[in-house]
Amino acid sequence: MHKLNRIAISVGLAMGLASASAVAEAADRSWRMATPWSGGPWLERDAQLYADRVNQLTGGSIEIEVFPGGTLGGALRVTNTVKAGVAQISHNYINYDYGTDPTAALLAGHSSGLTPEEFMLWMYEGGGVELYEEFRRDVFDVVAFPCAILGTEIFLHSNKKVETLEDFQGLRLRTSGAWAELASRLGASTVVMAGGDIYSALERGVIDAAEWGSPEMNRPTGFQEVAQYVIIPGVHQSGGFLECQVNEDTWNELSEEEQEILRLAGKLTVFETWLASSFADLDAYQELVDGPNEIVHLDQSFIDTIYEETEKWEDEYAADNEWFARVLESQRGFKDAMSRWPEYRLPMGGIER
Template identity: 70%
Template sequence: MKIQKVLCLASGIIAATLSTQTLAENNWRMATPWSGGPWLERDAQSFVDHVNNLSNGDFNIKVFPGGTLGSALKVTDSVQSGVAQISHNYINYDYGMDPTTALLAGHSSGLTPEEFMLWMYQGGGVELYEQYRREKFNVVAFPCSILGTEIFLHSNKPVRTLEDFKGLRLRTSGAWAEIASRLGASTVVMAGSEIYSALERGVIDAAEWGSPEMNKPTGFQEVAKYVIFPGIHQSGGVLECQVNRRAWEGLSDQQQNLLRQAAKLSVFDSWLAASYADLDAYEELKSGNNELIELDPSFISAVLKETKAWEDSYAEEIDWFAKVLESQRAFKDKIQSWPNYRLKIGETES
């Protein structure tokens, strides 16, 4: 009887020790570029909540706002170095190191949010994403939020045609900065926190930032008369979760797959939440004091043509760019039949 009690006690001590070790090993810091808003408070936290629920407490992940675990625009560095074991990030912040990031983040005339999800999870995109991040940046990464179609411009000048766009002093970044310059705009890169003041003082004529939901709290609609659609420059995209390579390799296969599944759930959650929030945000713009402008089809065609030229030029130079582009173009060809048998979302019979 005493032996049995001793064995039970020893077993309990070992279990408690193992449990403590597991918690210590997976007591992770999550770096982000976000100072607040839905991407920090909703999307990053949604991923953490899914991990907690699925793992039964094996992970303890704390979310940190931008700038607290390194530079807000260099989150990949924080994960590579181990300052953070995991991140919630935008891959396009690494555009300066490799323009392939633009294809995976979302770019002009790219995939819509729904197309991104189909390509990622059925068309091989998520496998390419993870392989690319491992090979080029030595981190493990996968999509964990979806980005909605953006507003094309908050502008102090009306823009409908290519002629209107030429010479426009435009705040933008990444691939669109290159393509917009090729189309004749005068592009300016600045932090998001500076856009409101720059629009108000006339330092810039126009700015692009995010979807109706994301732009609402910025107040851009208060200092720029015109709101211009559709967001051909960013038709959709994803945010990612990155994991430090050493931390990842310390996990079991089950734990690794758990993180992937939590990310996939978070993509779906973010699509639902952001899509619904955009409906109300757009209606507020529509009923407000701004003038809403729709781009002329000829301008949209010019954007598509210039984007293709931009894509082709990089595909000739960069193997990974060519590989991702080939996969996305094959998917676009495949989905051409979609309108033949699916009703347009939001379309009703008169």
């Protein structure tokens, strides 16, 4: 599906055509991009970056206008907005469609232990991106591919100190998706609520704890102001992806070269967002370390229990869902191959200098 030589030729031509002839043909297509995001880096950086790269690589023949969540349809129903043609394209989180098919959790990222870097390797060299596009077309009738990376999240912003499985029992936890199921199985009392409601719920004691995103994503929420403990590592979401979806009719109107360029723009912005978000996380996490919050590390026995429960959960869904089984088999095969990695590669950030 991904013909690298043709991509290289297409990109070279696209860049070269950013000249008078390309300008004359600019904005042949004006697309609307639906998103779930009301603001922040996912809207203002990641979605806009993809739109800019498409415009650049097509020599201006496709212009994409990015819309905040809720302006083109339901913020959590972006897939329907694209499928119906209200928007030609989206910037989305596949896990919002978890209720339709839990395979979405494997492709979005869950408590599998795959880091962002491992996820990228599996996606682009281990067959993940082909499975991703085939799954979206088969089950949801949209064309989709990764176009941004998700960093490792903070496990909890919490008003209750959590280190062990025992501490987790009865915790009133705001979460969503696959982790809502797994956390319940591990003894938490889970609550699903919109991101905009989390701050006040923590402040008023409606919930004990919440998970949301990486240090960069959590910084502007102010959760650290109303929750004493910052609990790490984010084993519930060790890495993952955001996606771009294209309406099938819109996609079929494109030439094969244009389709390849849209995919390439996604791959490029995955790399660029990995650079930007990883670097921003360093500064955001340092603020937490230097601030008044207490940093709490999960006990290894609790982490091991999370991974054991995750495997049981995966096996249960794989037994009844062919797509889930296909993606899980691919990811587990990749993880087996990666088991040799520590033998010859140094850990990132783990060497004393």
